[in-house]
Amino acid sequence: MSANQAKKILIFSIAYYPKYVGGAEVAIKEITDRIPGDDIRFDMITLRFDRTLPKEERIGNVMVYRIGPAKHDPSMDELVRFPMYLVKVLYPLLAAWKAFWLNRSERYDGAWAMMSYMGFPLVILRYLFFTTIPYVLTLQEGDSVDHVTRRRRIRVVSFLYAPIYRFPVIVQTISTYLAGWARDMGYKGRLEVIPNAVDTEYFAQIFASGELTKLRGEVGKKDEDKLLITTSRLVQKNAVDIVIRALTHLPAYVKFLVLGTGPDEASLKKLAHDEGVSDRVVFLGHIDRKEMPKYLKISDVFIRPSRSEGMGISFVEAMAAGIPVVATEVGGITDFLFDPRRNPDKGPTGLFVNVNDPKDAARAVKELLDDAGLRERCVMNAKRMVREHYDWDLIAKNMREKVFAALP
Template identity: 35%
Template sequence: MKKILIFSTDYLPHIGGAEIAASHVAANLQDDALCVLITSRMSASLPRKEKIGAVRVHRIGIGIRFDKFLLPFFGLIEAWRLQREESFDAVWVMMASQASVAAAFFSFIFPHVPVVLTLQEGDEEEHLHRYVLGNRYLYRLLIRPWYRFIFHRAKRITAISRYLLERARRIVPEKELFLVPNGVDDVFFQRVISKKTSSQKTILSVSRLVKKNGLDILIRALVKLPSEFFLVIAGEGGEKKSLQDLTRSLSLDARVAFLGAVPNADLPALYQKADVFSRPSRSEGLGISFLEAIVSGVPVVAPLVGGIRDFLIDRRTGIVHASDDPDDLVRAIREAVEDDSLRACIIENSRNIAENYRWKKISEEMRKIFFSN
């Protein structure tokens, strides 16, 4: 049986694109590949070791947010110990982040183990400036070398979108680069179009509540929509309070529902009740929630930023609106909901691209990348 060592700064039960990708690929490869994952603990309620699905998880730290900064050193020590026990055939690095530094040093000690880096992050590299209070000189001196370290140590690099693939090409044009998107859980492919019993129009946004996802734009757009339009937001994040304050200041409390974190198993029901999906992102690596909406048969409206360009074709697979523009977002939402022929066209076309995002297909692509010579 082949063995893969995964480095990921965070992991389940915390949910993000990278965490979901690692769990699904491991599940699809479990008959002939063992997956062991090193991550930061970041919560005292999480055990140091456990098995989640097909993944053996080893957590580093004492259970606080600072644990991720311990990964470059203590993650390397744990990886060294595990390598003596398991003798891994490949290393898989989820994103260029704290865990990737440990993986890069691991590759120096065990150069015969090929390293595969997967780019998932939606933020621009400049987002890392926050670690040095926005000082560009300190960023170039202290942060950028570590961020790019794994790019140079990886044998192969995969990216979930062409946008991220181009980022890798600018940094390491000589590397083997592969476009491998994230997938969508099979449960979202089971479309059940329910009949509406009311005139209410539901806008759904499944999103981390962070500035880059542009939910403030969506809330401002809701003010300009007729009163039968309601907004449902599923997700948590640091911007939650400011978004709730904005909602109250615009007298929208009765038309906006903040659901908090919603378990994956409950998401299909939310999509089935939605008339349109919107997340007016300011930047985006790919956006698994957009794909879940498309696969579920819900028209998507979004700006053409980052990896969204890979799947959103205006008036064919969704409706494009201008970035940071509530007025144009209003126009896009109304078209998606009120233009029946356009809506039917978008839903039908979405069926044609859905098969590209099945995890089984994606996992087979990753298998070839892990174990090819």
């Protein structure tokens, strides 16, 4: 590549905008949008899922190539059931085949595998198609190592897992916890810890009082009510069940907003009924990201007593929105949440609770609701920390200079 020629990087991501957007997809777009096309030119191979989406289109600074079988406007639930789930299982082979043909014309300088599973196409390229593309591996996983490596779709190709960590030019992780994971998986090369960020202005935006009053009415909030909120996929690791059980140890005016969907939704609704708190838990389903700040603004405490967490960008979003946070001392959360008891040398940014402990979760909620001084210190410190360390301009600069620059 000549000095004045843009570097070409091929991204592997199982989903992407405009319809299928999570933390990893947001990170890709926010980073690539901030890197000039005359410096790095990005292409992407992702699954199509929905046949209304074009097979090829440019989104921001990324040329997106969609592959695999698709159906008309599938729901999120359909994507985790057969036959759409099978498409995810087949992604590594389909993506490797597409990459092989793209690389013949594009001659990529490098690749970017967004999460461990996205390393499989690169390993298949190496061993089946005798094509080697130097690559960056980004770790964004939120589950434990055992859970990720033992999932059904990964067990089929588990023998390829070791090479994923053997060949990266560099591994970038979004937390120190995941950096340790990379070492546990056998990676011996260069590591960079660069977290995800949030749009601080977006989450800190001010809404008209009438707009917030209307939303409070829609979720059934009375004047005396206090609202807990979680923005979580409804899966075991996010411990929504612990918050539901914690309500039994809190006054009746404490309600719980649950934003998100997932396979545990039915069992969580049953749990709320069995615990006698179904009238205090509001399951709101999928809420568009553009509406998220508004729901955070009407809430009093963000709570997610996670059983595992790669980083936990939802906590940082809540901090940016200016509400206090309750979490567990697991995974990447310890990079940004400091509890006055457990981290007396740092300014508090939230409260920690024990894992799988509803009473302790209730204790932390009571503390924040009852102690205005503590609440204000946590909010002030957290907002300052987010502005200084979790800004997308800073993250994109670090990715460009510390990660992508490592590719030949």
